[in-house]
Amino acid sequence: RAKADGRGTYRFFETGMDARAQARRLLEMDLRAALQRDEFEAYYQPIRDVASGRVVAFEALLRWNHPQRGLIAPISFIPVAEETGLIVQLGEFVLRSACADAATWPGDVDVAVNLSPVQFKNPNLIASVTEALTASGLDARRLELEITESVLLQNSEATLTTLHELRAMGVRISLDDFGTGYSSLSYLRSFPFDKIKIDRSFVSELATREDSMAIIRAVTGLGRSLGIVTTAEGVENDAQLELLRREGCTQAQGYLFSKPRPASDVAIMLERPRLRASA
Numbered sequence: 001r002a003k004a005d006g007r008g009t010y011r012f013f014e015t016g017m018d019a020r021a022q023a024r025r026l027l028e029m030d031l032r033a034a035l036q037r038d039e040f041e042a043y044y045q046p047i048r049d050v051a052s053g054r055v056v057a058f059e060a061l062l063r064w065n066h067p068q069r070g071l072i073a074p075i076s077f078i079p080v081a082e083e084t085g086l087i088v089q090l091g092e093f094v095l096r097s098a099c100a101d102a103a104t105w106p107g108d109v110d111v112a113v114n115l116s117p118v119q120f121k122n123p124n125l126i127a128s129v130t131e132a133l134t135a136s137g138l139d140a141r142r143l144e145l146e147i148t149e150s151v152l153l154q155n156s157e158a159t160l161t162t163l164h165e166l167r168a169m170g171v172r173i174s175l176d177d178f179g180t181g182y183s184s185l186s187y188l189r190s191f192p193f194d195k196i197k198i199d200r201s202f203v204s205e206l207a208t209r210e211d212s213m214a215i216i217r218a219v220t221g222l223g224r225s226l227g228i229v230t231t232a233e234g235v236e237n238d239a240q241l242e243l244l245r246r247e248g249c250t251q252a253q254g255y256l257f258s259k260p261r262p263a264s265d266v267a268i269m270l271e272r273p274r275l276r277a278s279a
C-alpha cells in the first residue's frame with residue numbers, strides 16, 4: 001500500500017518524520033485506546049512518619065497494564081500524555097481512583113496525587129478535584145496534591161489562584177522533587193506549601209557526599225523554621241533513614257519500606273512494621 005502511494009512515501013522521508021516521531025504517534029494512539037480499555041491503574045507507595053514509624057499516607061503512582069508490553073512506568077508515557085493533552089483524562093482517572101481507594105483506608109491515612117503542569121492549564125481542575133472528593137466521600141483534608149516548581153513557572157497568577165482555591169477546600173499542597181529545579185527558595189515564598197518533598201537524588205547520595213548531607217540538613221531546617229513538613233523520597237536503606245531521623249526530617253518514603261504496589265496490597269503495607277526502634 002505504501003508503495004502504490006509513491007508521493008506519500010516520498011513525503012514520509014522528506015518531512016523527516018523520523019523513527020522517534022513515528023513511535024510517539026503510535027504511543028499516542030495506544031494511550032487513547034488504553035484509556036478506553038481501562039488499562040491504567042493507580043499503584044500506592046507508603047509514606048512513614050520518621051519519629052513514630054507509622055504509615056501516614058500513600059502516594060498514588062500511575063501504572064499502565066499494557067496487554068503486550070506488560071507493566072509500564074510513567075516515565076515512558078507521561079511526557080507524551082502531556083504533549084497531547086491526554087494527561088488531563090489520565091489525571092482525572094488517578095484523582096478518582098486515589099480518592100475512592102483512600103476512602104476505604106483508616107481515617108488517619110492520607111493520599112497524595114501528582115498533578116502535571118498541563119492540568120493547571122485546564123479550567124476544569126477544581127471541578128475534577130471536587131468531583132473526585134464528592135464521589136468518594138473522602139474528606140478533602142486527607143488529599144494532598146503534589147506539584148513541581150515547573151507548575152509555578154507557567155502563568156503563575158492563574159496557577160496561584162487555583163492553588164489557593166484548592167487550599168480553601170481543605171486540600172494540602174506539596175512541593176515535589178525539591179532541589180532539582182532552578183530557584184526553589186523563591187517558590188517557597190510564592191505559595192505557603194504544606195510539605196516539601198526532598199528529591200531522591202539527595203537522599204541516594206546521603207552517605208557518600210557531604211554536600212548532599214548539608215543540603216538535607218538545610219532543607220529540613222528550613223521546613224522546621226517555616227512550619228512545613230519535610231518528606232525524604234527514595235529512602236532505600238537503614239543508614240539513610242538514620243541520618244534523616246537525626247536531621248529531624250518528618251517523613252520518609254522509599255523502597256526501604258515498599259515499592260509502589262496495587263491498591264489490594266495497601267492492607268499489607270499498613271501492617272508491616274518496617275522502622276527499626278529508634279533507641
Ligand code: C2E
Pocket residue numbers: 045060061062073074075078091094114115116146176177200233234235236253254255256260
Ligand atoms: P515522583 O512523584 O517524584 O514519584 C516518586 C518516584 O520515585 C516514583 O517513580 C517511585 O516509584 C520512585 N521511588 C520511590 N521510592 C524509591 C526508591 O527508594 N528508589 C528508587 N530508585 N525510586 C523510588 P514512578 O512511579 O516511576 O513515577 C515517576 C514520576 O512520574 C513521578 O515522580 C511523577 O513525577 C510522575 N507520575 C507518576 N504518577 C503520576 C500521575 O498520576 N500523574 C502525574 N502527572 N505524574 C505522575
Ligand code: MG
Pocket residue numbers: 059114146176
Ligand atoms: Mg510525587
Ligand code: MG
Pocket residue numbers: 176177197199200233
Ligand atoms: Mg518526587
Ligand code: MG
Pocket residue numbers: 177
Ligand atoms: Mg519525580
